[in-house]
Amino acid sequence: DTGVSQNPRHKITKRGQNVTFRCDPISEHNRLYWYRQTLGQGPEFLTYFQNEAQLEKSRLLSDRFSAERPKGSFSTLEIQRTEQGDSAMYLCASSLGSGTHYFGPGTRLTVT
Amino acid sequence: DQQVKQNSPSLSVQEGRISILNCDYTNSMFDYFLWYKKYPAEGPTFLISISSIKDKNEDGRFTVFLNKSAKHLSLHIVPSQPGDSAVYFCAASDGGGADGLTFGKGTHLIIQP
Numbered sequence: 001d002t003g004v005s006q007n008p009r010h011k012i013t014k015r016g017q018n019v020t021f022r023c024d025p026i027s028e029h030n031r032l033y034w035y036r037q038t039l040g041q042g043p044e045f046l047t048y049f050q051n052e053a054q055l056e057k058s059r060l061l062s063d064r065f066s067a068e069r070p071k072g073s074f075s076t077l078e079i080q081r082t083e084q085g086d087s088a089m090y091l092c093a094s095s096l097g098s099g100t101h102y103f104g105p106g107t108r109l110t111v112t
Numbered sequence: 113d114q115q116v117k118q119n120s121p122s123l124s125v126q127e128g129r130i131s132i133l134n135c136d137y138t139n140s141m142f143d144y145f146l147w148y149k150k151y152p153a154e155g156p157t158f159l160i161s162i163s164s165i166k167d168k169n170e171d172g173r174f175t176v177f178l179n180k181s182a183k184h185l186s187l188h189i190v191p192s193q194p195g196d197s198a199v200y201f202c203a204a205s206d207g208g209g210a211d212g213l214t215f216g217k218g219t220h221l222i223i224q225p
Contacts, residue, residue: 004155033212042116042201042215043156056212091155100146101213103155 002026004104006092012110013082020078021107025094032075033101034067035091043091043103049075082111115139116204118216126224131189133219135202138183142204146213147176147187150199159200160187189221197223 005024013019025032031050035043046065047057051072060066064082069075079086087110093101117136125131133147143164148156162169162176162185169176175188189196199220203213 006155031210035212040217042203042217043213045212045214048212059212093155095210097210099144099210100158100161102158103148105153105155108153 004092004094004102006090006104006107008107009105010108010110012112015082015084015111017082018078018080019082019109020076021090021092021109022074022076023092023104024074025092026096026102029094029096029102030072031095031097032069033093033095034075034077035093035103036061037089037091037106046077079109082109084111087111113138114216115142116202116214116216118200118202118219120219121217122220122222124222124224125192127194128191131187131192131196131221131223133187133189133200133202133221135185135187135216136183137185137204139204139206139214140183141206142214144205144207145176145178145185146203146205147174148201148203148215149196150201150218156201192221192223194223194225197221 007022033048034046037043049069064080067077089106091106093103146161147159150156160174178185199218201218202216
């Protein structure tokens with residue numbers, strides 16, 4: 001059984017560029033979550049999907065952030081016009097309905 | 113406004129002894145609580161969870177206690193081992209875990225030989 005995978009593991013970009021991260025959940029999990037973690041803080045919930053439906057997106061940090069899960073399997077998180085304050089670890093998690101969230105290894109974003 | 117608080121940024125415990133990590137919450141709607149362990153440059157790893165209908169859950173060396181009246185939970189690790197050295201996060205949900213989790217800031221546990 002493979003766990004949650006995320007790509008890329010590291011991304012360095014220049015301010016103003018767009019970036020996209022991918023998350024592949026555990027195959028039978030119908031819920032997929034995105035979190036952001038900055039230094040010294042716990043993960044901060046951003047958005048989640050049940051199958052292909054995005055059920056919560058009010059926590060997305062700004063309108064520069066968007067997420068998709070077009071076929072109810074993998075998901076992408078896009079940040080447009082990146083800013084230095086976007087530098088963080090972006091974590092994806094999946095779950096089977098309610099219950100435990102299983103996290104991927106994260107994507108480390110550095111905006112220069 | 114932090115709804116989940118871990119007031120000890122770090123904790124040092126001797127190998128073989130008990131480690132006790134504490135967590136307080138303010139939202140009375142939280143009904144599901146989890147503990148995660150995190151190593152640097154990795155995602156959080158699930159350890160143990162507890163529903164608000166219980167006051168204790170045990171899994172091997174890990175036990176979580178929930179005191180709803182005090183809005184407090186704790187994680188006990190017995191006996192502590194060197195591999196337990198990591199950052200431990202307390203998390204809570206008001207949807208039985210179905211919605212997003214609210215995390216504390218974490219406690220860095222250091223197991224001394």
